[in-house]
Amino acid sequence: MTKRTFAGSRENSVHHFKTKEVHADTEYDWEECGLGKTERRIFMTPGGQLKDEHEGILLMLKILDKVSGKMKKQGKVEFMHLEQIVDFFKIFADKCHHGKEEDLLFPEMEKAGIPRDRGPIGVMLAEHVQGRAYVRAMGEAVEALKKGDPKAQGKFIENASNYITLLTQHIDKENNILFPMGDRVLNRDLQKQLVEKFEIVEREKIGVGTHEKFHKLLHQLKEIYLGS
Ligand SMILES: [Fe+2]
Numbered sequence: 179m180t181k182r183t184f185a186g187s188r189e190n191s192v193h194h195f196k197t198k199e200v201h202a203d204t205e206y207d208w209e210e211c212g213l214g215k216t217e218r219r220i221f222m223t224p225g226g227q228l229k230d231e232h233e234g235i236l237l238m239l240k241i242l243d244k245v246s247g248k249m250k251k252q253g254k255v256e257f258m259h260l261e262q263i264v265d266f267f268k269i270f271a272d273k274c275h276h277g278k279e280e281d282l283l284f285p286e287m288e289k290a291g292i293p294r295d296r297g298p299i300g301v302m303l304a305e306h307v308q309g310r311a312y313v314r315a316m317g318e319a320v321e322a323l324k325k326g327d328p329k330a331q332g333k334f335i336e337n338a339s340n341y342i343t344l345l346t347q348h349i350d351k352e353n354n355i356l357f358p359m360g361d362r363v364l365n366r367d368l369q370k371q372l373v374e375k376f377e378i379v380e381r382e383k384i385g386v387g388t389h390e391k392f393h394k395l396l397h398q399l400k401e402i403y404l405g406s
């Protein structure tokens with residue numbers, strides 16, 4: 179099984195193992211675990227895998243920013259692209275990525291002593307709820323735009339801007355504070371189990387092939403709106 183990555187082009191990994199070049203800061207060196215030089219591979223921690231997904235989400239936020247700017251200047255953007263972007267955030271970012279955090283990683287971190295209420299996990303959960311509301315409002319605005327509602331454009335632009343600010347800061351906090359904390363407090367067996375469960379979430383929550391579909395969409399929209 180080939181693992182998809184958003185972060186790099188060297189996709190020569192097997193299952194959840196990756197080569198050392200990618201996210202080496204968040205991975206374990208299996209040579210240290212006795213696999214020996216011929217089996218030198220790197221294990222991607224749950225935090226490392228979620229950080230990799232953040233790369234894809236950040237790219238779509240950049241595309242959203244461009245789309246929103248174009249809408250402001252020219253008053254029109256292709257409806258299909260707006261729907262695809264909203265779908266990406268609803269399904270990939272929220273259902274799948276936030277699902278892995280909320281159902282799997284955060285509960286294990288809580289069990290390991292990281293506080294939820296009035297602690298970092300509680301803050302992340304509250305931001306997921308807020309982000310969900312912005313994405314819902316963007317989706318409603320797209321529907322209204324299709325019906326010719328003149329106020330819908332302003333609603334889309336405002337919610338897109340709020341979402342970009344919120345999620346960019348949220349990802350920064352997870353990448354630099356919460357995930358390193360998780361990688362520190364969870365032992366390797368637990369981390370391996372989490373990574374296995376992430377695969378199940380992908381299969382059961384979004385279905386086989388959906389991750390690849392969104393990966394392709396990201397590249398298509400990147401070419402159109404970011405010019406490369
Ligand atoms: Fe999150």
Ligand SMILES: [Fe+2]
Nearest residue numbers: 228275279352
């Ligand atoms: Fe995240």
